[in-house]
Amino acid sequence: MLHINKDVTLELLSLSHRDELFALVDANREYLRAWLPWLDGNTSPADTEEFIKAVILQYEAGMGPQYAIFHRSDLCGVCGFHEIDCRNRVGSIGYWISQEHSGKGIMTQSVKTLIDIGFTQYKLNRIEMRCAVENHKSRAIPERLGFQLEGVLRQKENLYGEFVDLASYSLLASEYVLSE
Structure with missing residues (x-):
């Protein structure tokens, strides 16, 4: 378990979180x-499992963790690495949070911890995040954490049934400052 602050903790996702x-x-x-x-692909506890x-x-394959996010013991979201390209030392981060917990800084703090893990434990050179161009709440996280907007991936x-553009962000190890 990772303690982000007095209210927020991260737990590696496990089958105990399923329901x-x-x-x-x-x-x-x-x-x-x-x-x-x-x-649409997650319509039952079996899908979540x-x-x-x-x-x-x-x-277990060394390709990055996914965490359950807890706020005051309430599960409120998930954040983690989609994939890690070990050869090129690149990781991609994804996240989501419940509506009730959105806008409280929980995700920014959680993602900052993931960035620390990526650069220190996994020795990544680059971390990427992609967000729908119109998803301003999601885009605020990499922007707040010092990521650079590299461009827009059109209809990615x-x-x-609707193709949306994704904003592509990155942070390099040489730009990274360890969290306090």
């Missing part, structure tokens, strides 16, 4: 659907 995580996704389905393309099993295998993601 609570599915319930959180289900309760926030319409809110999350605005920007996340995977909701398959996701968790996949991220456990990813972590199929969001329920």
